[in-house]
Amino acid sequence: MTDLMDPLDEQEGQTKGREGRVAGVRLTVEQAEALWELALGGFEGDAKTIVTYEIGGDSTKARTPARLWPMLGDREALDNLRMEARQQEPYRHVTIQLGPGKWTTYTVRAEDPTWALGRYEELTEWLVARQSFLVRVDTKRPEIALTPPADAPSRKATDSDTTWASRDVWSPRPTRPWETPTSLAIMLIWALAVCATVGWLSLVVGQFTGRNYMENGSPPITPADLSQRGFYLWSAIALGAAVFAVKRATALKMRTQVQLKPRKEYDTGTVISIAAAVVGAVGTVLQLFK
Known part of the structure; x- marks a missing residue:
C-alpha cells in the first residue's frame, strides 16, 4: 500500500458501483480489522488507503485501522470512523463509513461491474451477520441507494440527498433461528x-x-x-x-x-x-x- 490518498484523486471515465447501508453494526477492534481486510480483497500494491476518525472538528488519520488505534488514547468506542481504499489500475474504490448514528454506509465502485457487485454483496452479507439479534428483528433488511449521485465515492454518509430502499441480502441463511x-x-x-x-x-x-x-x-x-x-x-x-x-x-x-x-x-x-x-x-x- 502507498501513502495516504489524495481525496481529489478521482478516476476519469465510466465506473460502475453500488452504495448500501446496514443499521446497528457494533464491532470489536478485531472485527473492524477483519472488515478492512475484506474491503481490501483484490486490491494490489499501488492501492492508496486512509482510515479517519472524526470527533467535533478534529480528525485523526492513519493508513490502516491497526495504526489508528494507538493514536486515539483511552477512548472506549468510536462512532464516526471512515475507511477508504482506492487503486487506479484497474480502478477500484471502496469506502466504509461507520456512524455517526445507526448506519454503516458503504460504497463500491470499479471499472469491472462484476467485481463491484461481488464486493458489495460480500460487504452487505458480512455486516448483516454482525447485527445484534434485536436489531436484525427490528430492521429486517439492509438498504440500497437508488440512483446515487455521480460523486458518491466522495460524498459523506450524512448527506440527505439519497433515496434508500430496503433489499434482500444474498445469504444461505437469510433469517436467523427464532x-x-x-x-x-x-x-x-x-x-x-x-x-x-x-x-x-x-x-x-x-x-x-x-x-x-x-x-x-x-x-x-x-x-x-x-x-x-x-x-x-x-x-x-x-x-x-x-x-x-x-x-x-x-x-x-x-x-x-x-x-x-x-x-x-x-x-x-x-x-x-x-x-x-x-x-x-x-x-x-x-x-x-x-
Whole structure:
C-alpha cells in the first residue's frame, strides 16, 4: 500500500458501483480489522488507503485501522470512523463509513461491474451477520441507494440527498433461528398490552356510568365485572413495560460503533422497564387468586 490518498484523486471515465447501508453494526477492534481486510480483497500494491476518525472538528488519520488505534488514547468506542481504499489500475474504490448514528454506509465502485457487485454483496452479507439479534428483528433488511449521485465515492454518509430502499441480502441463511417468531411475539405482546389498557379503561368508565361497555348491548355492570379492573391494569403494566424494555434495548444496540475496549452497557431505562414488567406480572398472577 502507498501513502495516504489524495481525496481529489478521482478516476476519469465510466465506473460502475453500488452504495448500501446496514443499521446497528457494533464491532470489536478485531472485527473492524477483519472488515478492512475484506474491503481490501483484490486490491494490489499501488492501492492508496486512509482510515479517519472524526470527533467535533478534529480528525485523526492513519493508513490502516491497526495504526489508528494507538493514536486515539483511552477512548472506549468510536462512532464516526471512515475507511477508504482506492487503486487506479484497474480502478477500484471502496469506502466504509461507520456512524455517526445507526448506519454503516458503504460504497463500491470499479471499472469491472462484476467485481463491484461481488464486493458489495460480500460487504452487505458480512455486516448483516454482525447485527445484534434485536436489531436484525427490528430492521429486517439492509438498504440500497437508488440512483446515487455521480460523486458518491466522495460524498459523506450524512448527506440527505439519497433515496434508500430496503433489499434482500444474498445469504444461505437469510433469517436467523427464532427471528420471525420473536418479531411476531413482540407484536403480539404489544397488541395484548393495548387490549388490556382498553379493558381497564372500559371498566373504569363503567364504574361511573353503570354500564359494561365490554359486553354486547352494554348491560349493567356488576361487582364481578369491576373485580377484573386489577387484572387488566397489572396486565397492561407488565406487557407495556416488556415492550418498552425490548424497544429500549434495541435502540441501544442500534447505535453503530467500534468498541476499542470490552465493556458492559448499563441503561437505567431498560432496567426500570424490566423491573416494572416483573412487578406487573406478579400483580397479574395475584389478581387471578383474588
